[in-house]
Each structure stands twice: as structure tokens, then as C-alpha cells.
Amino acid sequence: MSWIKRKETFIKDLKLFKARWDHYHNSNLGIDLDAIVLDAPETANVVAVTKDNKIVMVSQYRFGTQNFSLELPGGIVEPDESLLNAVQRELQEETGFSGENWAYLGFAYSNPVIMNNRCHHYLAREVEKTHPVKLDSTEEITVELIDIKQMRNEIFDLVVHPHTLSALMRVLSVDLKIAIHD
16 A cells, blocks of 8 residues: 555544544655545435335435435434444434335445545335434424436436435436537
8 A cells, every 4th residue: 555644633523523634654656645534423324215116305404505405314323323223213213204124235435535434325115104203403304205216317406415326326227318528
């Protein structure tokens, strides 16, 4: 490996992240580099599909974009909580839906440029509304049920959240409709 991490220097605890400098040396390039890293907890989301083939989605305000974003239910995996328990809890809290038929789909790194965590993706089949929604005090969420066919055809018009796109692309057969221009 050409990049050798020599040390870490803690910067600040930012509630959801802990910021640090990682000090590297690359002997191939003959340089030293300080890289900022956001140390973050693992997260999980779920493609939850109802018996009538609707995907359970949430629309919630995102401070980074200062806008609402259509996303899959999900959130932070708490310490000592399994990935599956975390995503089942998040689905139930954010939407009131639950189900028994779960499959792990894999993961994507949140932002490997500066972050070290992963978002784990699950598929839940035949979910149904079983509980009242139980939101955190800072969450403003609207539950939306999107037909699978509509999501397949309009995914890039409806969704801009990378973790949601990663999970949905693992489940849906999508016509990418790529236009190549000269």
C-alpha cells in the first residue's frame, strides 16, 4: 500500500460525526498529507414493499440541501444493536410499517472521500401498517407509498438521495434511459 497512516489527531465531536485529521505519508509520491475524516456510525435503510407492490418511502427535510428529500426509511445503528434490529426499528418508527420477510442486500460507503461509515441495505417484503408513527422531536416526515412500476420508470426524477438510489438499484430492474450526446 502506498499510503501509510502515521497517526490520527482528534478535532471535534460534532454529534453525528467525530472529526479528525489522519496524517499520511506516500513514499511513491514522496509526500505527506493531512486528510480530514468524519468518523460516523453505521447506518441502514430498507426497501420495504407492501403486499400490493408499493414501496414505503419517506419525505423528510434535509438541512444540507435545505429541501425535502424522498428516501427509504432508515437511520443510525445504535451501539450494541444489530443491523437488522436497527433497520426494523427505523421502519416502524418512521412509517408504522413492519414485516417478517427480510433480506440483506449489501452496503455502500456513505462518502468514502471523507467518511468511514457504511449504509447497509435491506429488502422487506409484504410489509403492512402495524404501529403508529413514532418520530424523534426533530423529524418532520411524510410517508409516501410509491408503486414499484412508477419507481422503476421515474427513479431518477423522484430520488436524489445516494443511499436510497443504491438500495433501490439493487432491487429494481431499471431502464437507465441513458442519452449519449456527441
